[in-house]
Amino acid sequence: MNLVDGRTSITGARRLSWPWQVRLSDAQLHSGPSEPTRIDGVVLIPRRRIDFMQVVG
Structure with missing residues (x-):
């Protein structure tokens, strides 16, 4: 996923998420x-x- 700052991205395994947040492991x-x-x-x-x-x- 790319974050709104335009310079940062994060990859990982998606875990249980809620409408207001995403949880990643690894x-x-x-x-x-x-x-x-x-x-x-x-x-x-x-x-x-x-x-x-x-x-x-």
């Missing part, structure tokens, strides 16, 4: 030209911060 943060950074635990992202989300099954 997530990686992609920001700028550097290598992705692995995020430990579960990430909670408010829906208002998401610009684009693609779900692949």
Whole structure:
């Protein structure tokens, strides 16, 4: 998913989500030209911060 700041994207396995937030596990943060950074635990992202989300099954 791409966040509204236009520079940050996050990939991961989607978990139980609610209308106001998305939960990801095994997530990686992609920001700028550097290598992705692995995020430990579960990430909670408010829906208002998401610009684009693609779900692949």
